[in-house]
Amino acid sequence: xxxxxxxxxxxxxxxxxxxxxxxxxxxxxxxxxxxxxxxxxxxxxxxxxxxxxxxxxxxxxxxxxxxxxxxxxxxxxxxxxxxxxxxxxxxxxxxxxxxxxxxxxxxxxxxxxxxxxxxxxxxxxxxxxxxxxxxxxxxxxxxxxxxxxxxxxxxxxxxxxxxxxxxxxxxxxxxxxxxxxxxxxxxxxxxxxxxxxxxxxxxxxxxxxxxxxxxxxxxxxxxxxxxxxxxxxxxxxxxxxxxxxxxxxxxxxxxxxxxxxxxxxxxxxxxxxxxxxxxxxxxxxxxxxxxxxxxxxxxxxxxxxxxxxxxxxxxxxxxxxxxxxxxxxxxxxxxxxxxxxxxxxxxxxxxxxxxxxxxxxxxxxxxxxxxxxxxxxxxxxxxxxxxxxxxxxxxxxxxxxxxxxx
Amino acid sequence: xxxxxxxxxxxxxxxxxxxxxxxxxxxxxxxxxxxxxxxxxxxxxxxxxxxxxxxxxxxxxxxxxxxxxxxxxxxxxxxxxxxxxxxxxxxxxxxxxxxxxxxxxxxxxxxxxxxxxxxxxxxxxxxxxxxxxxxxxxxxxxxxxxxxxxxxxxxxxxxxxxxxxxxxxxxxxxxxxxxxxxxxxxxxxxxxxxxxxxxxxxxxxxxxxxxxxxxxxxxxxxxxxxxxxxxxxxxxxxxxxxxxxxxxxxxxxxxxxxxxx
Numbered sequence: 001x002x003x004x005x006x007x008x009x010x011x012x013x014x015x016x017x018x019x020x021x022x023x024x025x026x027x028x029x030x031x032x033x034x035x036x037x038x039x040x041x042x043x044x045x046x047x048x049x050x051x052x053x054x055x056x057x058x059x060x061x062x063x064x065x066x067x068x069x070x071x072x073x074x075x076x077x078x079x080x081x082x083x084x085x086x087x088x089x090x091x092x093x094x095x096x097x098x099x100x101x102x103x104x105x106x107x108x109x110x111x112x113x114x115x116x117x118x119x120x121x122x123x124x125x126x127x128x129x130x131x132x133x134x135x136x137x138x139x140x141x142x143x144x145x146x147x148x149x150x151x152x153x154x155x156x157x158x159x160x161x162x163x164x165x166x167x168x169x170x171x172x173x174x175x176x177x178x179x180x181x182x183x184x185x186x187x188x189x190x191x192x193x194x195x196x197x198x199x200x201x202x203x204x205x206x207x208x209x210x211x212x213x214x215x216x217x218x219x220x221x222x223x224x225x226x227x228x229x230x231x232x233x234x235x236x237x238x239x240x241x242x243x244x245x246x247x248x249x250x251x252x253x254x255x256x257x258x259x260x261x262x263x264x265x266x267x268x269x270x271x272x273x274x275x276x277x278x279x280x281x282x283x284x285x286x287x288x289x290x291x292x293x294x295x296x297x298x299x300x301x302x303x304x305x306x307x308x309x310x311x312x313x314x315x316x317x318x319x320x321x322x323x324x325x326x327x328x329x330x331x332x333x334x335x336x337x338x339x340x341x342x343x344x345x346x347x348x349x350x351x352x353x354x355x356x357x358x359x360x361x362x363x364x365x366x367x368x369x370x371x372x373x374x375x376x377x378x379x380x381x382x383x384x385x386x387x388x389x390x391x392x393x394x395x396x397x398x399x400x401x402x403x404x405x406x
Numbered sequence: 407x408x409x410x411x412x413x414x415x416x417x418x419x420x421x422x423x424x425x426x427x428x429x430x431x432x433x434x435x436x437x438x439x440x441x442x443x444x445x446x447x448x449x450x451x452x453x454x455x456x457x458x459x460x461x462x463x464x465x466x467x468x469x470x471x472x473x474x475x476x477x478x479x480x481x482x483x484x485x486x487x488x489x490x491x492x493x494x495x496x497x498x499x500x501x502x503x504x505x506x507x508x509x510x511x512x513x514x515x516x517x518x519x520x521x522x523x524x525x526x527x528x529x530x531x532x533x534x535x536x537x538x539x540x541x542x543x544x545x546x547x548x549x550x551x552x553x554x555x556x557x558x559x560x561x562x563x564x565x566x567x568x569x570x571x572x573x574x575x576x577x578x579x580x581x582x583x584x585x586x587x588x589x590x591x592x593x594x595x596x597x598x599x600x601x602x603x604x605x606x607x608x609x610x611x612x613x614x615x616x617x618x619x620x621x622x623x624x625x626x627x628x629x630x631x632x633x634x635x636x637x638x639x640x641x642x643x644x645x646x647x648x649x650x651x652x653x654x655x656x657x658x659x660x661x662x663x664x665x666x667x
Contacts, residue, residue: 004519319491321568323484
C-alpha cells in the first residue's frame with residue numbers, strides 16, 4: 001500500500017516537474033538558510049566558549065590605580081597602589097582559591113638574528129593554576145625561582161615561533177637588553193581572548209625577576225594587578241565584596257574616597273559575551289526560519305492548486321473505493337516528500353555554504369548532528385503542517401461533485 | 407440466489423435549495439436479484455442519475471431504506487461504504503474516467519490498491535482483466551494512446567478487477583458511436599451471463615434492449631418496470647440500427663464520437 005502510494009506521489013510530482021522543483025526550491029532555501037545560520041551561530045558560540053574557558057573560570061582581576069601627573073592621567077595599573085602583601089592578604093579570604101600577583105610590561109627580546117616584542121607577565125607559579133594553563137613542553141618555574149629572582153621564562157607559542165622558528169626553545173637562552181634568560185618551557189596555545197588579542201604572544205617569568213631585572217620599580221613589591229580565582233561561581237559575589245573591603249581597609253581609604261584600585265569580574269564579562277553570541281545565533285535562526293515558513297506556505301499553495309486540478313481524479317478514486325484517509329494520506333505524502341527532498345538538498349547546500357564560509361571568512365562554523373536532525377524534523381513537520389489542510393480538503397470532497405468537475 | 411442484491415424500500419431524495427427542499431426521487435421501491443441485467447431509463451431530470459448515485463453509495467437517501475447485498479447502507483460509516491464501493495460494486499462511467507497519467511494496467515489495478523492487495527497480485531489480476539476485455543497487449547500504454555471504445559473496455563476491466571457482485575454503469579455508451587456502443591454492450595451481456603448483476607443507465611432504447619429488464623423513471627418515480635420484449639429489438643434482429651424506443655430526451659443527445667475527458 002505504502003509502496004503504491006509512494007509510486008503515485010512520485011508520478012504526480014513528475015507530471016509537473018518544474019512546479020515541483022520550484023516548490024522544493026522554497027524548502028531548499030529555507031532549510032539551507034537555517035542550517036547555514038545555525039552553523040554560523042553555533043560556531044560563534046563555540047568560539048566564545050573556547051575563549052572563555054581559556055581565560056580560566058571564576059576569575060577576578062584587581063588592577064592598581066592610575067597616576068595623575070600635572071593633569072595627565074595614566075591608565076589603570078600604573079600607580080603603585082597594589083603590592084605583594086595585598087595579594088597575600090587576599091589569599092587568606094574565604095572563598096579564594098588561588099591568588100597570583102602580576103607585574104607586566106612589554107619588552108624587546110633577541111635570539112640570534114631574531115628579535116620580537118612581547119608582553120611579559122611577571123608572576124608566581126599560581127598564575128598558571130588560576131588560568132588553568134598547562135605547559136606544552138618543558139617545565140614551569142617554581143616558588144624558589146620567585147624568591148631568587150632567577151632569569152628564567154616560559155614563553156607562549158607565538159613568541160616561540162617568532163623568536164626560535166623551528167628550533168625547540170626549551171633550554172635555549174634569549175636576551176632582554178643585555179640580560180640572558182633561559183626558556184624553561186613552552187605554554188600550551190590558548191588562541192585569542194575576548195578582545196581578539198593573541199594570548200600566546202607572551203612571556204611568563206618570576207614576579208621578582210620582572211620587577212627587579214626587567215622593568216625595575218620605584219616601590220619594592222608593587223604589582224600592577226592581582227589575579228584572584230574564587231573557589232566556585234557561587235562564591236564570587238561574596239569574594240568580590242570582601243576583596244574590596246579588605247583592600248580599602250589595607251589602603252586606609254576613607255569612606256568618602258574612591259577606590260585606588262579596580263576590581264573586574266572576568267566571568268561577568270564572559271557571561272555577557274556568551275549571552276551576546278547566544279542572542280545573535282537565535283536571531284540568525286529566527287530570520288532563517290522565516291524563509292522556511294515561506295517555503296512551507298509555497299508547499300501549501302501548490303498542494304491546493306494540485307487538489308483543485310485533480311478534483312476529478314479524487315472523485316474517481318473515491319468511487320472505486322478510496323477512503324477519506326487514503327486520499328488524505330496520498331496528498332500528505334506528496335507534501336512530505338517535497339519537503340523532505342527539499343530539506344535534503346537544502347541540508348547539503350547549507351553544510352556546503354557553512355564550509356565555504358569557514359574557508360573564505362575563516363569563521364568557526366559548527367554543524368552539529370542535532371541541527372541536522374532538527375532540520376529534518378522541521379521539514380517533515382512543515383510538510384505535514386502545510387500539507388494537511390490541502391490534503392483534508394481533498395479527502396472531504398463530495399465524490400459526486402468531484403466526478404462532475406471538469 | 408435468493409436474497410436481492412439491491413432492495414430499495416420507499417426511498418425519497420430531496421435536495422436543499424434556497425426555496426426549500428426540492429424532491430428528486432419520490433417513493434421508489436425496487437428489488438434487483440442476483441444475475442439480473444437491468445436498464446434504468448428516463449429523460450434528463452427524471453432522477454435516474456441521483457438514483458444511480460444512491461445505488462453506488464456515493465449519495466444517501468433522504469428517507470427510505472437501501473439494502474445492498476443484505477446490509478443497510480444507511481447504517482454504515484464512511485469507511486464501510488468506501489469498502490462496499492471497492493469490493494461489491496464496479497463502476498463504469500460515461501466519460502470512462504481513467505487516470506490519464508497511469509498505464510492501463512495501473513488504472514485497472516487501482517481498486518486493488520485500496521483493498522490492500524500486494525503488488526505482484528495486483529499486476530497479475532490487472533493483466534488478467536485486460537486480457538479478458540481483449541486489451542492485454544496495451545497494458546503498459548497510457549489511456550490517451552487508445553480509442554474511446556478501448557478506454558471504456560479498460561474501465562470495465564477496472565470495474566471487474568475486484569470481482570464485484572454488481573456492475574453499475576452510468577451511460578457507459580454515451581460518448582461512443584453506435585457500433586462501438588454495441589460492442590461494449592456485448593461485453594456487459596457476457597459479464598451478465600457469467601452471473602454478475604448489471605445495472606445500467608441509458609436513454610437509448612437500443613442500448614436498453616440489451617438488458618433483460620427495463621425500469622423507466624419519470625419525475626422521480628418509477629413509471630414502468632418490465633422485462634425486455636422482443637419488439638424492443640429492431641426488426642432485423644441486428645442491434646446496429648437506430649433506437650426503437652421513442653424516448654430520445656431533448657438536450658442530452660448521444661455523442662457520436664469518443665470525447666476524451
